Amino acid sequence: MWLPSAVICSGPDGVATDKETTTGAEPAPEPVLQPKGEPATIPTEAAPTRPWVAVALIGLLCAMLGFALAVQLRTVDSDQGLAGAREEDLARILADLESRQDRLRSEISEQQDLLEQLGSGEDSAAAAVEEARRQAEALAILNGTIAAVGPGLTITIRDPDSKVDSAILLDAVQELRGAGAETMQVAGVRIGVSSALVGEAGDVRIDGIEVSAPYEIVAIGDSQTLATAMQIPGGVEDKVIQAGGSIEVVAADQVTVDALRPLDEPEYAEPAPDPDD
Amino acid sequence: MKGIRTGPLIPILGLAAGIAAGVWLDPSVPTSLQPYLPIAVVAALDAVFGGVRARLDGIFDAKVFVVSFISNVVVAALIVFLGDQLGVGAQLSTAVIVVLGIRIFGNVAAIRRHLFRA
Numbered sequence A: 001m002w003l004p005s006a007v008i009c010s011g012p013d014g015v016a017t018d019k020e021t022t023t024g025a026e027p028a029p030e031p032v033l034q035p036k037g038e039p040a041t042i043p044t045e046a047a048p049t050r051p052w053v054a055v056a057l058i059g060l061l062c063a064m065l066g067f068a069l070a071v072q073l074r075t076v077d078s079d080q081g082l083a084g085a086r087e088e089d090l091a092r093i094l095a096d097l098e099s100r101q102d103r104l105r106s107e108i109s110e111q112q113d114l115l116e117q118l119g120s121g122e123d124s125a126a127a128a129v130e131e132a133r134r135q136a137e138a139l140a141i142l143n144g145t146i147a148a149v150g151p152g153l154t155i156t157i158r159d160p161d162s163k164v165d166s167a168i169l170l171d172a173v174q175e176l177r178g179a180g181a182e183t184m185q186v187a188g189v190r191i192g193v194s195s196a197l198v199g200e201a202g203d204v205r206i207d208g209i210e211v212s213a214p215y216e217i218v219a220i221g222d223s224q225t226l227a228t229a230m231q232i233p234g235g236v237e238d239k240v241i242q243a244g245g246s247i248e249v250v251a252a253d254q255v256t257v258d259a260l261r262p263l264d265e266p267e268y269a270e271p272a273p274d275p276d277d
Numbered sequence B: 001m002k003g004i005r006t007g008p009l010i011p012i013l014g015l016a017a018g019i020a021a022g023v024w025l026d027p028s029v030p031t032s033l034q035p036y037l038p039i040a041v042v043a044a045l046d047a048v049f050g051g052v053r054a055r056l057d058g059i060f061d062a063k064v065f066v067v068s069f070i071s072n073v074v075v076a077a078l079i080v081f082l083g084d085q086l087g088v089g090a091q092l093s094t095a096v097i098v099v100l101g102i103r104i105f106g107n108v109a110a111i112r113r114h115l116f117r118a
Helices: A005-014 A051-078 A086-144 A166-178 A222-230 A234-240 B007-026 B039-055 B061-086 B089-116
Strands: A149-160 A183-188 A189-191 A205-208 A207-212 A214-221 A244-259
Touching: A005 B007, A051 A244, A051 B007, A051 B039, A051 B061, A086 A166, A149 A222, A166 A183, A166 A214, A166 A244, A166 B039, A207 A234, A214 A244, A222 A244, A222 B039, A234 B007, B039 B061, B039 B089
Parallel strands: none
Antiparallel strands: A149 A214, A149 A244, A183 A189, A183 A214, A205 A207
């Protein structure tokens, strides 16, 4: 539809001014202004072409340029063009990334060391808490604020003649303590550090609570040792028998001391300040 | 065809329509075309500025414009493609951009002389 190729090639030659930089120009053998693109006015024009085709082509090419421009701007903007990058650029980017990776690796190892330190600190804190809990439990068992189970003895003292007095029961408590009983209760009353056994036979009170025969003592400790402590000559067993009573000692792998006593709140004493402070 | 007087309306309308379509559709450039698209865009810009200058000089020809537009784009892309095959793609695309940039500068200077007489 266009001119013969010879004409196309020879076209720019006629451009007087700076033909190198004047794309789209071509020699104008006649005055340019013509009413219509009449093929007849150009002798070399072989195929007649209607003007709107050229106009449409120019419009289309400009549209393509605008489209490509917009797309390219978008592509550069979003910067996802790594796939289309050249080898040398990719090599440089790779080197950058590798050095960055090295930096991040060393950072990771530093953070991991820190994490381990913090973790071990947490472990020791947990151990301290566990130790404190264990101490609290031991003190609670000693003071009688929580129930306790374990191997031990159940001792039953019968007193048909009402001649067993508090002294005999106190003896029993002290013998059991001396033999290593860790905690005990007498006739349903927990024995603590400040327990008091008072009163005559038939009117025995422990910590102000009246108790009556038969007296049942439950003690937790080494049952063999505790039983031996009861049987020593002139000891508890002898005294009970002398008083006309009877004593029955039963060892068991598991006895329960479940009577509780309130914690003695110190009225005057308070913890001494830590000398380290 | 010679002497067809296309007013500035059609090219400007086409350009605007193309930009609008590119923004609206937002297509992703195929990976294999990514090195060539910017070169092709610059080559086409060179052709457009040349066309504007030719029109102001009164020697515009639609056929020459269309042919030079297409050949500019194709040749520029071909040069870059060849450079990529030879391993000097980056340098050759720089060279093409420099040449086209100089031409655009010259054309714009001519346009400026026409428009502002300076």
